[in-house]
Amino acid sequence: MKNLISTLNEFYPLSKESLEQLNSIFVEKKYKKKDKIASFGEVPTNFFVLKSGIVRSYVTDEKGKEFIRALYVPLRAVGAFSSLITKKPTETVYDCLTDCTLLVGDFKKYKQFAKTNIELANLYNVILERLFVRMEKRIFELSLLDAKQRYLKLKRYIPEIETLIPQYHIASYLNVTPVQLSRIRKELYK
Amino acid sequence: MKNLISTLNEFYPLSKESLEQLNSIFVEKKYKKKDKIASFGEVPTNFFVLKSGIVRSYVTDEKGKEFIRALYVPLRAVGAFSSLITKKPTETVYDCLTDCTLLVGDFKKYKQFAKTNIELANLYNVILERLFVRMEKRIFELSLLDAKQRYLKLKRYIPEIETLIPQYHIASYLNVTPVQLSRIRKELYK
DNA sequence: TATAGATGTTAACCTATGTTAATAGAATTG
DNA sequence: CAATTCTATTAACATAGGTTAACATCTATA
Incomplete structure (x- = not known):
């Protein structure tokens, strides 16, 4: 109880x-x-x-x-x-x-x-x-943020997200393809 | 009352x-x-x-x-x-x-x-x-529909919408520019 | 009614993102 | 541990939609 x-x-x-x-x-x-x-x-x-x-x-x-x-x-x-x-x-x-x-x-x-x-x-x-x-x-x-900003926002909301679920699920939540998320990450972490 | x-x-x-x-x-x-x-x-x-x-x-x-x-x-x-x-x-x-x-x-x-x-x-x-x-x-x-489909959906929801408010407000609601809405309308009514 | 402002269209060009496919490493399972 | 399947990256190309600017109407009001 x-x-x-x-x-x-x-x-x-x-x-x-x-x-x-x-x-x-x-x-x-x-x-x-x-x-x-x-x-x-x-x-x-x-x-x-x-x-x-x-x-x-x-x-x-x-x-x-x-x-x-x-x-x-x-x-x-x-x-x-x-x-x-x-x-x-x-x-x-x-x-x-x-x-x-x-x-x-x-x-x-x-x-x-x-x-x-x-x-x-x-x-x-x-x-x-x-x-x-x-x-x-x-x-x-x-409607107001682009995919990169949505990604950063999700990471602020659930910092461990990338260790919890695969990237293609994150991409889907962000409303982009896994390919696009991969591009965004490359751009961010270069 | x-x-x-x-x-x-x-x-x-x-x-x-x-x-x-x-x-x-x-x-x-x-x-x-x-x-x-x-x-x-x-x-x-x-x-x-x-x-x-x-x-x-x-x-x-x-x-x-x-x-x-x-x-x-x-x-x-x-x-x-x-x-x-x-x-x-x-x-x-x-x-x-x-x-x-x-x-x-x-x-x-x-x-x-x-x-x-x-x-x-x-x-x-x-x-x-x-x-x-x-x-x-x-x-x-x-997240699932493109701008053309969102436009058609809005017109089904409020058929008189185009006589009620200017097109640039409709475009804004659809999350596109007035230019893009104009293209969509041209495409639809050609 | 003449003029200024508001609205809609079109063209030219640019960017974000989608699609497909190849590749490679990681994870799972027989 | 070998084989298979999953997952992520990258490249090449395609497309929706953004930006800017010119132009054409239309509308309101001085």
Whole structure:
């Protein structure tokens, strides 16, 4: 329990009762590298809090090429929120880039509790707010910065990134080809 | 009152009491083309619901060049939410591209009510959820589509857009120069 | 209505990034 | 440890989109 409590209190302090309700919908679970936590075309039912490891989200084009849209580090809320919200099948896949430990939450039960438990409604607000702020930053990044600046920004955000995941995943997150990332690195470190 | 009620019930049905609380924090207000509803560097205190007209948000680079990041049409929630949430000065400016009517809401009072009124907490959830879904779509758009496809998508979203705002604003929203948009249009309509 | 400013188009040229393919070293597995 | 597969680099070439500038309309207002 300790772990769940300390993890979630990072977001929003909760009463005992709320924590008990959370307990009833969250389960801690270990995943292996490459395990999917949300698959293409499914209507997801869970959301997650990442305890350790790195998770990515990506979409796939007609030719099967993958585009990583987000990288998640510990304590971030993870999940196909757009699909949880709209109840439509997700086009975004979420999987583990390393072995991971996640808190798995039942979204429907959560929303059920949030209807009457205002602490949980407000915790959900806080999570959505954080996701929102992060997303807005990502939009600025993608539209205002060139690939070199996006690369430097990612390295500031996760300095160990290059030891954690292969370069072609980083390139995909930056929205460039591995070839272009290689050029950028050459230019930077020459 | 009718107007406020019908506008907000588009989002989430509310009890009389909640509507009264909302009434106490919302004011309907008319704005002229070019009026700002959130200015660079200020910590905003209001959020808005657009009743009529078109609002844009934009950021400015070191050289003073403007980048439109979002366009808002009637019934959308508008505001510098990232700054409202983080309480940090906004780098995004919001202004009216046409004469507009907006519901102006006091964010702090709203949050105050939402602490104890679960309907308002849940309405805020719904607003954040919608903003989130819209934002995620925008990220896919900016990173997966080329300028021509983004242009076609915008025209599907707001078919009258070309009669409402000048082409260079459209180009800015699409993240290309007016020159490039002109090329795209030539190519499409030849 | 004459003039200045705002808007859109086009051309010429430049740059960032994509595509493909060859190569080589690193990592994984039989 | 040999063979295979993965990953990163590099080169050659192609393309989308940026920059600048000239020009043509259009619009507003003095």
